Amino acid sequence: MSIVFIRAVILYIIVIFSxxxxxxxxxxxxxxxxxxxxxxxxxxATLPLEDLNIPLVMGIxxxxxxxxxxxxxxxxTLKSRRLRHMVSGFPKVIIKDGIVDQKxxxxxxxxxxxxxxxxxGNNIFDIKExxxxxxxxxxxxSVYQKYEYRNVTNGDMSFSDKSINPPEIIVSDGKIxxxxxxxxxxxxxxxRELTERKHITTEDIYLLTADSTGNxxxxxxxxxxxxS
Amino acid sequence: MGxxxxxxxxxxxxxxxxxxxxxxxxxxxxxxxxxxNNVQSIYSDGRTAESAILAEELNDKWEKYQKIASxxxxxxxxxxxxxxxxxxxxxxxxxxxxxxxxxENARSALEWIVESEIPKLTNIL
Numbered sequence: 629m630s631i632v633f634i635r636a637v638i639l640y641i642i643v644i645f646s647x648x649x650x651x652x653x654x655x656x657x658x659x660x661x662x663x664x665x666x667x668x669x670x671x672x673a674t675l676p677l678e679d680l681n682i683p684l685v686m687g688i689x690x691x692x693x694x695x696x697x698x699x700x701x702x703x704x705t706l707k708s709r710r711l712r713h714m715v716s717g718f719p720k721v722i723i724k725d726g727i728v729d730q731k732x733x734x735x736x737x738x739x740x741x742x743x744x745x746x747x748x749g750n751n752i753f754d755i756k757e758x759x760x761x762x763x764x765x766x767x768x769x770s771v772y773q774k775y776e777y778r779n780v781t782n783g784d785m786s787f788s789d790k791s792i793n794p795p796e797i798i799v800s801d802g803k804i805x806x807x808x809x810x811x812x813x814x815x816x817x818x819x820r821e822l823t824e825r826k827h828i829t830t831e832d833i834y835l836l837t838a839d840s841t842g843n844x845x846x847x848x849x850x851x852x853x854x855x856s
Numbered sequence: 857m858g859x860x861x862x863x864x865x866x867x868x869x870x871x872x873x874x875x876x877x878x879x880x881x882x883x884x885x886x887x888x889x890x891x892x893n894n895v896q897s898i899y900s901d902g903r904t905a906e907s908a909i910l911a912e913e914l915n916d917k918w919e920k921y922q923k924i925a926s927x928x929x930x931x932x933x934x935x936x937x938x939x940x941x942x943x944x945x946x947x948x949x950x951x952x953x954x955x956x957x958x959x960e961n962a963r964s965a966l967e968w969i970v971e972s973e974i975p976k977l978t979n980i981l
Contacts, residue, residue, distance in 0.1 A: 683929070
């Protein structure tokens with residue numbers, strides 16, 4: 629039993645390291661090859677766990693090899709457009725000028741139901757709203773709406789304001805997040821002034837977020853809520 | 857780029873580990889095979905007591921080697937050699953008829969360990 633446990637710990641570390649090495653993509657954003665590698669890694673990891681007759685290296689070596697090949701291949705595809713197209717394929721246009729390309733849909737084995745599901749996933753429930761749609765290499769469908777169906781933007785309304793970055797976490801669970809302060813350009817004296825004004829210490833703060841203009845949202849450790 | 861460098865480092869490490877594993881297994885297994893042949897030839901000369909002592913030395917050598925081999929080789933391959941090795945000394949002492957068959961068993965099991973670790977086309981496929 630202890631051998632299985634120790635093997636599980638080692639494989640856990642190896643698998644976590646491998647996944648970190650592969651990068652931060654979400655499952656839904658994986659390229660086909662990355663998805664296959666992820667499934668393979670999880671499958672191979674179980675073999676030396678189930679069968680103690682198999683040396684642990686027989687599990688570790690293929691896992692690390694597959695992940696390393698994937699990292700190197702993704703780097704090579706970054707450098708070579710031709711290789712990228714060979715490995716990942718091309719995005720396919722399925723709707724152009726509002727007209728569905730049925731031949732491409734047939735080639736992709738994409739049924740009408742699949743198309744409608746993908747459109748609904750993009751918050752479009754009527755196909756006549758679509759000007760242009762593409763099936764990306766990871767299988768996602770990207771949709772560009774016709775002009776009359778697009779949302780009105782601030783630009784359309786000629787509203788002008790300076791674009792600022794979203795708020796950062798300044799205090800989390802009573803602890804100051806220095807990265808947040810640096811990102812917003814706020815100083816620790818700003819935080820000191822705020823806590824003095826509120827008659828609290830940083831230990832009393834559950835969450836404090838702020839943007840570069842100094843707008844903040846403060847939630848105390850107790851149930852009472854602050855305002856920006 | 858950092859990830860690519862780590863990946864290249866790991867692949868180089870794996871290649872070094874694999875190649876050194878083949879060399880270790882080949883070298884150690886050949887040494888044990890030589891000892892096995894020596895035991896057999898001494899026994900064939902009728903020097904039973906001397907061959908029994910050598911068989912014990914062979915067993916000790918195998919015990920040390922199998923710990924290293926278990927890193928690279930599946931346990932069932934090792935255990936088949938282990939069975940033959942542990943039977944050699946008692947069979948020599950009793951001058952049993954099955955001894956020659958056991959020598960052959962041990963030899964073929966050891967050769968199989970080396971054969972299966974060398975990346976030949978037949979092994980790969």
